[in-house]
Amino acid sequence: MIKKNSLSFRIITRVLLITITLFVLIMAGYYYYARNIIREYTRQNAIELAGNLTGKIEQILQPMEKVPQMLASTMEMGLIHPDSLMSILETVVRKNPTIYGSALAFEPDFFPDKGTYHMLYAHREGDRVHSMTLDTEEYDYFYMDWYQIPAILKEPYWSEPYYDEGAGNILMATYSVPFYCLRDGERRFAGIATVDLELEWLTDIVSQVQIFETGYAFMLSRNGVAVTHPDRTMIMNKSAFSNAEEWNAPILREVGRDLLQGISRFREYHIPGRDKLWIYYRNLESNLWSVSVVYPDREMFASLRQMTTMGVVFILGGLLLLTLITSGVIERLAKPLTLFAGSARTIAEGNFDVKLPTVSTNDEMKELHDAFSHMQEELAEYVVNLKETTAAKEKIESELRIAREIQLSMIPHTFPPFPDLPQVCLYAMLKSAREVGGDLYDFFVIDKDKFCFAIGDVSGKGVPASLFMAVTRTLLRTIADKEQSPASIMETLNKSLAFNNESNMFVTFFLGVLDLRTGKLMYSNAGHNPPVVIGSNGNVSMFEAAKSIPLGLFEDFIYTEHAVQLNSGDKLFAYTDGVSEAENKREVLFGEERMLEIVDAGKHLDPKDLIKSMEEAIDNHVVDYPQSDDITMMAIRYT
Amino acid sequence: MNLTQEKLNDHLLLQVVGRLDTTQSDSFEKQIMEILDQGHEKIILDCKGLNYISSSGLRIFLIMQKKMMGAGGQFKICGLQPSIKEIFDMSGFTMIFSIYQDVDEALKA
Numbered sequence: 001m002i003k004k005n006s007l008s009f010r011i012i013t014r015v016l017l018i019t020i021t022l023f024v025l026i027m028a029g030y031y032y033y034a035r036n037i038i039r040e041y042t043r044q045n046a047i048e049l050a051g052n053l054t055g056k057i058e059q060i061l062q063p064m065e066k067v068p069q070m071l072a073s074t075m076e077m078g079l080i081h082p083d084s085l086m087s088i089l090e091t092v093v094r095k096n097p098t099i100y101g102s103a104l105a106f107e108p109d110f111f112p113d114k115g116t117y118h119m120l121y122a123h124r125e126g127d128r129v130h131s132m133t134l135d136t137e138e139y140d141y142f143y144m145d146w147y148q149i150p151a152i153l154k155e156p157y158w159s160e161p162y163y164d165e166g167a168g169n170i171l172m173a174t175y176s177v178p179f180y181c182l183r184d185g186e187r188r189f190a191g192i193a194t195v196d197l198e199l200e201w202l203t204d205i206v207s208q209v210q211i212f213e214t215g216y217a218f219m220l221s222r223n224g225v226a227v228t229h230p231d232r233t234m235i236m237n238k239s240a241f242s243n244a245e246e247w248n249a250p251i252l253r254e255v256g257r258d259l260l261q262g263i264s265r266f267r268e269y270h271i272p273g274r275d276k277l278w279i280y281y282r283n284l285e286s287n288l289w290s291v292s293v294v295y296p297d298r299e300m301f302a303s304l305r306q307m308t309t310m311g312v313v314f315i316l317g318g319l320l321l322l323t324l325i326t327s328g329v330i331e332r333l334a335k336p337l338t339l340f341a342g343s344a345r346t347i348a349e350g351n352f353d354v355k356l357p358t359v360s361t362n363d364e365m366k367e368l369h370d371a372f373s374h375m376q377e378e379l380a381e382y383v384v385n386l387k388e389t390t391a392a393k394e395k396i397e398s399e400l401r402i403a404r405e406i407q408l409s410m411i412p413h414t415f416p417p418f419p420d421l422p423q424v425c426l427y428a429m430l431k432s433a434r435e436v437g438g439d440l441y442d443f444f445v446i447d448k449d450k451f452c453f454a455i456g457d458v459s460g461k462g463v464p465a466s467l468f469m470a471v472t473r474t475l476l477r478t479i480a481d482k483e484q485s486p487a488s489i490m491e492t493l494n495k496s497l498a499f500n501n502e503s504n505m506f507v508t509f510f511l512g513v514l515d516l517r518t519g520k521l522m523y524s525n526a527g528h529n530p531p532v533v534i535g536s537n538g539n540v541s542m543f544e545a546a547k548s549i550p551l552g553l554f555e556d557f558i559y560t561e562h563a564v565q566l567n568s569g570d571k572l573f574a575y576t577d578g579v580s581e582a583e584n585k586r587e588v589l590f591g592e593e594r595m596l597e598i599v600d601a602g603k604h605l606d607p608k609d610l611i612k613s614m615e616e617a618i619d620n621h622v623v624d625y626p627q628s629d630d631i632t633m634m635a636i637r638y639t
Numbered sequence: 640m641n642l643t644q645e646k647l648n649d650h651l652l653l654q655v656v657g658r659l660d661t662t663q664s665d666s667f668e669k670q671i672m673e674i675l676d677q678g679h680e681k682i683i684l685d686c687k688g689l690n691y692i693s694s695s696g697l698r699i700f701l702i703m704q705k706k707m708m709g710a711g712g713q714f715k716i717c718g719l720q721p722s723i724k725e726i727f728d729m730s731g732f733t734m735i736f737s738i739y740q741d742v743d744e745a746l747k748a
Contacts, residue, residue, distance in 0.1 A: 457694065458694075459694035459695055459698040460661060460695040504698055504701050506694075508694070526731070527729065527731040528729075528730075549734060550731065553701060553735070554735075628660070
């Protein structure tokens, strides 16, 4: 089964979506086009059919119409004796199978001896021809349409269909021709000559028309009343106009109006609640009756519907087959992807030797396979390297840790350092930028009442600086055992450091020797940042800048020394440039000015609190930017 | 940090621009060593574009000074920015180096 979020599902749904959309569009286009063709074909067919039917009827009606015309002209010539008129009518009926009956109806008292009513009538009764003379007021033909209308119009006239009670006794339509005679030198209306058309007979002809299964033809009169209709109850029933009202079908009214105006038309014909139809109607030439042919919409388009249904079924089947085949193909093509995903997981767990899926094709899968295989090798190699590097790094780190411990153990870090020396209160701190650093400080007592302290900064950072620092610190202690003045200590120290100093490293150094009895401070400065003096009176000032170069550069350099008198309560604040040059991430330095502000603000604090407040200020400046240089501070109060 | 060099009369003019901190000083040292090995007699180091120097950087200046002096040549520094000049003053290096206002002054000397 295809999973909903799988590649094949997505490909197939997209392809199907596009295919179905295309198919629907094509089918809709085809259906629309074919429907138009069928409708046009039907229209032509309807015109032809109605034309044929009309022709057939005309062929019957036109000869029929000649009969009363001939009778009328015969009457007007006055050649025939009134008593032989009936036999002429009988002959007419007998000789013309299309004629149901024929009559000659005269004006009142036309023949003075025949009375008011005088009408001769011959009509078919089965195989025989029956003739009669109607001369009573029971058959009051003067007021009948077939008589009255042509008399007034003074021209031939086809009557509306009617039931001829008392004479023909069937449904019929009558063609009447008026005739005249000369009386007293005047042409006067004399009567009407007629032939009757049996509607039943016309119905038979029209009913022969077969259209599909249920299509049919029918005829309407001028007034829209059915003359013939396969449903015989419709004949002589209501007119199109009244049916339009009754069925709520305005289209019937339009049809009726068209026919009155003699317009032919092929149109859709839909009465609510009934099947949709297509109708073509046209008038006969000889009178205003009309012929209509009716095509049921359902049957007209049945073949199209069938073809469309077949098409849909075939294409749906095809799509199903396509889906099955495509999904199979895609599943097979994409299978390596799933396997590669599994391999990737295994590799992620650290098993680089996992066997990759076999790819036999030479396509993108092969590329993926090669890339995977390459990645495996690279990863394996990388991890080996990483392990080695890590091991080496760990070794170095552990060595550096030990080196750091050794280095830290070289500088005093017990505070207060001299509980039995009340004159000196001291605090110092050293924070390396790396594991080991090049800053140093030291202090010790020489000869009971001389307190020696030093602070220094080796050029550079890290291991080289730390080694140089260790050498400096060791030499200082050794030299201070023998020398007592700061300058001589410095010079000896410088000589030792500068000797064979191939690396050209140097150390800035401040060394002070304080006489604990007198408060006299002798100091020498080898290029170090001058310490700050905080007087007991609140004055904050810096030692003047050194005029001597750092230690380790020139063996024979002469270092000078200076003296300053400290009073009780005076404090010294010594530092390395890691304090004044502490950087934040915008590369802004902490600065000497800021440092002096902190010192000024903390001038009443004891050494430890002063250093802590400076440390806090530096931390606030640097925030989480990596420490750029070693930081060392030392504060001493003389009491 | 960026180092450029050009010939100026009988001098080699070096111009250093940017920061010379611990991380940069290794590559600076390498470039300087190559230049020194070429055996120039007179070198001017123009520092007007140098805006920070660490002690590692100062060490390289010292190496240049020592090597040039050892070879009997001349090494002149010029165009120190005030903050750099301050460091030179404080560390006493002003005493060791020949420091001039600008390149013209260094050339004339």
